[in-house]
Amino acid sequence: MRRLIRSFGFAFKGLAYAAESQPNFRIHLVMSLVAIALGFALHISTAEWQWVMLCITLVLVTELLNTAIETLTDLVSPTYNVKAGHVKDVSAGAVVVAAVFAFITGMIIFIPKLILLF
Known part of the structure; x- marks a missing residue:
């Protein structure tokens, strides 16, 4: 049981690190709150x-994985490396794909409801 509790502590430590060190993660958190508020409203x-x-x-999740991949890439390749750059670019691309999907889904859900208000 102690190991399980400790593992949750590490997980929350990772979330805190992402929130403190990654501006894009904070943006995604804020936009999540906006989407939730719109959903209720x-x-x-x-x-x-x-x-x-x-x-x-x-x-x-994709932003967290991107952060992990970028951190690991920086660890194993502290100097500039073309392939390391590709790894970081591809992982950032995964976040863009997820964000575009979320944006389009949000528009499909929220625009008709917002139009009805006006």
Whole structure:
């Protein structure tokens, strides 16, 4: 049981590191809060909540993996290396793909509801 509790401590330490050191992670957290607030304000359905939460999770997880990959790449290749640059670019690209998916999903869910308000 002690090991399990310690492992959660390490996980939260990793989240704190990402939040403190990664501006993009903080942006994604803020946008997650905006999406959640919009969801409550616009009374989205359960199915829509599932899509919103999937998008939030997907973006945050890819950003965390990107941070881990970039940190590891910097560790194993402290000087400039073309292949290390490709690794970092590809992992950042994964975040962009997730963020674009989340943005489009958000527009599909929220724009019709916002149009009805006006």
